[in-house]
Amino acid sequence: MTLKDLSVGKSGRVISVGGEKVLRRRLLEMGITPRTVISVKKVAPMGDPVELLLRGYVLTLRLEDAEKIEIEEVSS
Numbered sequence: 001m002t003l004k005d006l007s008v009g010k011s012g013r014v015i016s017v018g019g020e021k022v023l024r025r026r027l028l029e030m031g032i033t034p035r036t037v038i039s040v041k042k043v044a045p046m047g048d049p050v051e052l053l054l055r056g057y058v059l060t061l062r063l064e065d066a067e068k069i070e071i072e073e074v075s076s
Helices: 021-029
Strands: 011-017 037-043 050-054 057-061 069-074
Touching (some): 011 021, 037 069
Antiparallel strands (some): 011 069, 037 050, 050 057
């Protein structure tokens, strides 16, 4: 399952971060690293982007980028 598939109010633990070198590095720099728990807070009216809560801060991410992050769902 990817972060793109996670619905509002649900949480997931990052298993792996994919993407091309530049994108992968940027995602890792933003704190999206393996074993990080991420919660989906909001989705924009048209479905893209999504607002995430991780490591105590809010991050907005495009669905195209969220698709590169493999997660496992965890109970909130």
